[in-house]
Amino acid sequence: MTTFSNLLQNSFLEVPEKTSIILQNAGQADTPITFRQLILGANRYALTLVREGIKPGEVVLLILQHGEDLTFSFWGTVLHGAIPAIMPFLTEKLSPEKYRADLASLISITKPTAIIASPEFEAEARSALIPGNPVRTVILTNNIEPESNPDFNSLNGMKASPQDIVLLQHSSGTTGLQKGVALSHHAVLNQLETYSQAIQLDPEKDVVVSWLPLYHDMGLIACFLLPVLMRVTLVEMSPFDWVRAPYRLLQSVSQYKGTLTWLPNFAFNFCANKIRERNLEDVDLSSWRAIINCSEPVHAESHQLFAQKFSAFGLRSHTLQTCYAMAENVFGVAQSRLDQSPVVDEIDREIFMTQRLATPPTAGRPGMKMMSSGQSLANTKIRIVDENGNDLPERVMGEIKVQSDCMLTEYYNRPDATEAAIKNGWYLTGDYGYTANGELYVSGRKKDMIIVGGKNVYPQDLEALANEVPGVHAGRTVAFGIYDEEAGTEEVVIIAEVDSEEPSEQEVIADAIRKHVTKSSAIALRHVKVVGEKWIVKTSSGKTARSANKEKFIREFNS
């Protein structure tokens, strides 16, 4: 078994001139980086970590935008044998106070000893340097050791064992930042090997094109580690550029003959609805062999929209695929077969809702189209269980649990969370689904997580923020997601109880909630509903019942 650093060394020796990454930024020329340049750049950061006295096995927090520095510092931390964790960058709309609070809470659990940041971010990063804090140094990207030939014998990463933790993966928000998924070399490399087989990865011919941020598991694993470690060329654009100009993704695929892309479901709708033909002149999408829909519930309608819009530009049939993935299994759990379109299973809606059985619709009754997330990867076992942990037969809906040789080592420094999630070597996903003919259909969530545009959002974080707004009753807020068909993703709803019955005063409070939550979480709220006393449904133990409130909201306001 090998490690990340061994693979980097091999690439340095065997394919130094092959293009590893092409970085794209709107308004600038593309920057190609060869494997040699990648490792030379990484080595500068590894030497800087030595200079700063950072020890192997310590966590290094990377707070950087898409670009060369993020790329080099990530691999440099690996070459040094330290553990990189990428944290989302502070955006202009997020309040600095809230960002600082989130950073402090991540630091208190993850205990990084260094932060790597850009000079513009120095003040924010330095706010973490308080006495008693584990962070010993803030390394700025303009103060990095000069380039020199890597001396692999002295790089600490070369001494790492496959069982060592190689990186941490956090999801967003206060709750997500407190749960870092710790992954070993062994786990990541097992995943990459198995997943590569499932998609028949060909390093000679494949080109990955991505706009996904690297603090997201799909961005980090499928669209960064997979191409770099498997020696596939990666074309990487900034998420900020893509969201303002989604056609850039298609132009890049055409320009670089891209073959593989991973997208959350909403991006299929976003591209289909927002791209104008005039931006697609001479665009040829025939090189694309798989666009893999992953990280939020998959919808056949989203694929149809995308295919209808882009088949005129050479998009081949069977290109749109699905995957079921989670950071706790490194990435993929199931993957659709690339030689055919994902299986669509039409089931009886009412029988599914009331009896949890996925049966074909009886004549004249409403059906529901379920798109398969594919078949389990060769190294991953899937079981569907009831609330007592008993196995359920095919076509019966239950909780999905997973076991593999690529599971997380732990939630970093969180034995409580690790113990709650892993039982007898099986990871309880908190997702509901069923299997049929070897295909996995994911149908919902046991956990209250909201997934917006592929990003996991914990409702308790949003509720806590809404509670901070003056006029809102303490503890009387509820947040949940409702699926928006046009957007192809969930939209966030917040309901808050207030004293005032005055509509104008209620509107002022609703506005204040919208502003405060957006500013503190960078999550845009679609509906903010201010209601009178006792509207919110609580359980007998006083906890907020999110699903009951969601049903009530849909009944009263959204039908």
Next chain:
Amino acid sequence: MTTETISTLAKFIAEKILKQPNKVITADEALISSGLIDSFSLMDLALFIEDTFNVRIEDTELNAQTFDNLTQLAQLIASRQ
């Protein structure tokens, strides 16, 4: 002209982006830096401006440095008409 542009933009943002038709958006209210218009909706705004005023706003200009309120946006539109 500018006031007309501002009210057309305000109406579009309130109705189509925020889905709160009754919301009053003042001419100097921060739109982007405040998070009122999220990044996914900026594109809708750019496409609306193109269709309504026959003026192109490049995607690289969709940020708070180029415009952050309706007055600035209306000036930008006027300067290109």
